[in-house]
Amino acid sequence: MPELPEVETTRRKIEPLLLGRTLTRIEHDAPHKYTDTHKAEGRTVIGIGRRGKYLLLRLAAFEAALAGEDPGDLELLVHLGMTGGFRLEAGPHTRVTLHTDQGAVYFNDPRRFGKVAVVRPGEYAAFPTLDGMGPEPLSEDFGEAEFVKAAASAGAVKPWLLSQKPVSGVGNIYADESLWLSRLHPAQKKLTAEEASRLHAAIREVMAAAVAAGGSTLGDGTYQQHDGEAGQFQVHHHAYARTGEPCERCGTPIEKIVLAQRGTHFCPHCQQLQPR
DNA sequence: AAGTATTCCTGGCCGC
DNA sequence: TGCGGCCAGGAATACT
Incomplete structure (x- = not known):
């Protein structure tokens, strides 16, 4: 997608x-x-x-x-x-x-x-x-302080990201990847400053790497470029569409749940829901 | 007001 | 083989 x-x-x-x-x-x-x-x-x-x-x-x-x-x-x-x-x-x-x-x-x-x-x-x-589009993740406008502040009172973090309000351009794949990289549970609410900072950095890192790779082309081939060329970022996916495969940090099998009507992939060991 | 369900739409895949 | 049923999901909309 x-x-x-x-x-x-x-x-x-x-x-x-x-x-x-x-x-x-x-x-x-x-x-x-x-x-x-x-x-x-x-x-x-x-x-x-x-x-x-x-x-x-x-x-x-x-x-x-x-x-x-x-x-x-x-x-x-x-x-x-x-x-x-x-x-x-x-x-x-x-x-x-x-x-x-x-x-x-x-x-x-x-x-x-x-x-x-x-x-x-x-x-x-x-x-x-x-x-109501939020800032571009790879621009100077994507300020860490502002993001941290907004995340402190936000609901479940993945749906919040998908709303395009805190940052623009994040969809299902890159939300799962950014949350895996920052070790946050997709349903985590009210992020601490430290958690939100990690997520801010992860979004920038994942997006930059994915743009450099020409995006992700999935197995079903739904996304390809006008010349039929494929993106290459899918080989760097750590969570998305890796259900049952070992987490590359800890070896625990990646789990798939449904959150806000979206297929959601995460590591149940690295990405635990913190009680607040 | 924020959270949840429904709708759009069709190719691909599964099981029988 | 063929067919029905189900799934994928970004964003708008309609609810609660």
């Missing part, structure tokens, strides 16, 4: 395919999922950014202004959902086709959890998670 490292890898890969190109036509068949995409037609991609798990394509007004239309800049949002990704060729799971003045790029999404929308830059009211 695409989380920050996979989305960032995708961003880097599609940048040379879309930057500076003009979107001539956007084709899809699910208006309720892919909203206002026609507004992007005739506009030029002048930037490809990312916030958390969202890709943000900045669209210049120039071409539209020439055509006598609304001249304000627009933003094309893409969320990859569970199985979304870009491809160079159309396939059975092509959901959105971005036709440009120099060829097409295809948004592929078998399970249709992904989203595409065109909005005014920064107007994210229809996307509450993006609107």
Whole structure:
């Protein structure tokens, strides 16, 4: 499932395919999922950014202004959902086709959890998670003191991380990995300063390593890059999808539980719930 | 207000 | 072989 490292890898890969190109036509068949995409037609991609798990394509007004239309800049949002990704060729799971003045790029999404929308830059009211997105884990904005303070009164730590509020881009895989590395039980509440500091460092470490490895490609192949290349971080997983395998710190078999409707993997010896 | 359940959606896998 | 049933899960929504 695409989380920050996979989305960032995708961003880097599609940048040379879309930057500076003009979107001539956007084709899809699910208006309720892919909203206002026609507004992007005739506009030029002048930037490809990312916030958390969202890709943000900045669209210049120039071409539209020439055509006598609304001249304000627009933003094309893409969320990859569970199985979304870009491809160079159309396939059975092509959901959105971005036709440009120099060829097409295809948004592929078998399970249709992904989203595409065109909005005014920064107007994210229809996307509450993006609107309330916490700091980027690999930026200076991810302050340790602030994180420690918020963690002191938070509920179960894993659902808290998945909310995208304390930090952006952490999903199921990297939440489990960060908690394993910081030796915290996924259901731990009200982290001490020492625990929260460990988690803060672990999130940065895991995210940086995963971005460097091009993300994780799971056995089911749900995530791969536009060229079919696989990420390499899955070989560094310590907890996620390692149910029953020995913990690499202590040898205890990794356990799987369900927490907040999410499959959750942890070491019952290294990651014990502390009574508070 | 925060926590929990439900919904979306489909490929892949399991067991019979 | 084929089929039904179940599972994966990010985010929005509807509840309690």
